[in-house]
Amino acid sequence: MPLRLVFMGTPEFSVPTFKALADAGHEIAAVYTQPQRPAGRRGLELTKSPVHQAAEALGLPVRTPRSLKGEEEQQAFRALEADAAVVVAYGLLLPKPILEGTRLGAYNGHASLLPRWRGAAPIQRAVMAGDEETGMMVMKMDEGLDTGPVAMTWKVAIGRDMTAGELHDVLKEAGARLMAEAMAVLEVGGLPLTPQPTEGATYARKISKEETRVDWTRPAQEVHNHIRGLAPFPGAWCEIQLGGRKERVKLLRSTLAAGGGRPGEVVDGDLAVACGEGAVRLLEVQRAGGKPVAAGDFLRGAKIGKGARLL
Template sequence: MPLRLVFMGTPEFSVPTLQALAAAGHEIAAVYTQPPRPAGRRGLELTKSPVHQAAEKLGLPVRTPRSLKGEEEQQAFRALQADAAVVVAYGLLLPKPILEGTRLGAYNGHASLLPRWRGAAPIQRAIMAGDGETGMMVMKMDEGLDTGPVAMTEKVAIGRDMTAGELHDALKEVGAKLMASAMERLERGDLEPTAQPDEGATYARKIGKEETRVDWTRPAAEVHNHIRGLSPFPGAWCEMPFAGKPERVKLLRSTLATAGSGAPGEIVDELAVACGEGAVWLLELQRAGGKPVAAGDFLRGAKVEKGARLP
């Protein structure tokens, strides 16, 4: 018998899971998502979240509370009489009455191989750390930060030049299938979560603006991981001299150079930049106010001389 579910999610990453659960025939009693946010150049228009928009297309009821800490919201949640809650990148803290507000509990789709990379930015942190693999996990939630027992896992390899955006897109599809399988097992009564080990736990803190600038004194492998781990958002950046003036440029794609050496930040060949050890080729860049372009197109519109130093 299909489950009666509450779905809780906000960004585009969450949408495939909502769609997969609906397609599997589960009854979605309500969809919880973040409230509409100001958008547009002037911030005057309110834009519904990707999950909100997807839920409306599916004809599902949507709720957008700013907090779940109040008794009224908690009573409204319990009144749904759901079998379980499915949570994927919702963005609000779930207090204990919400975690316990369904018959079978709340299940989270998390984009890492727990206990590695608990927290807000597991996709970016895995790449920035140079991890060779990550994955999706279905975890039964408790009051800790991604500390609950794990029910299902699907590993995903991280390619040498893969960006956070590419990994994001791969994981959202894997996560949708995994959660649909988990809810099928929950429906049958054979989903058996296992406690996470404490050993190997790491925290994927939110990406801060202060860490987005490229540090050319680091080894090339670390610089490369930094660039692809922050691509496409928020984007690693550096300053480049154009007509004698420094200009901020986003670096969206790179690869390790097989040859070339110089002082950290020195242009050693077209858009090959020396690092503390080795060098990286910059493959895709974006000037302020411009669009992302490949290195060849970038060089046709901006002269970058060999020997120039990037601070």
């Protein structure tokens, strides 16, 4: 018999899982998502989250509390009389009364191979660290930060030039399939749970503005991982001397290159840049106020030659 579920999620990453559960025939009692946020170039328009929009398209009730710590919100959640809650990138802390507010508990779709990269930015941190593998996990939630026992795992290889954005898109689809499978097993009463290992835990803290600037004194592999781990958002960046002034430029795609020189020095005509050790070739960049462009198109407009310096 299909489960009666509460779905809790906010960004576009959550939408495939939400749709997979609805398509599987489960009853979605309610959808919880973050409140509307300012959007648009001037931030004047309030915009519903991707999950909010997807839920409305299916005619499902949507709730947008700013907190779940109050007794009134907790009672409203329990009143749904759901079998389970499914949580994917929701963005709010779930207190114990919410975690225990359904018959079978709350299950989280998390984008890492736990206990590695618990926390808010597991996809970006995995790429920035140069991990060769990550995955999706379905975990039964407890009061800790991504510390609950694991039910299912789907592993994904991280290509040497893969960006966080590309990995995000692979994992959101893998996560949808995995959660649908997990709920199908839970539906018949036999979802096994395995405690996480006590060793190997790392924390995937949020990306801060202060760490987005490229440090050309680092080895090329680290610079490359930094660029692809922050692409497309928020984007690694550096400054380039253009037209007599410094201009901030986002670096969206790169690969390792041969050669070397002073850190930040352009070492050929195809935008290979020297690092502390080795070099990276920039493949896609974005000037302030512009659109992402291939490095060749950027060079035709910017006229940056061998020996130029990126800061």
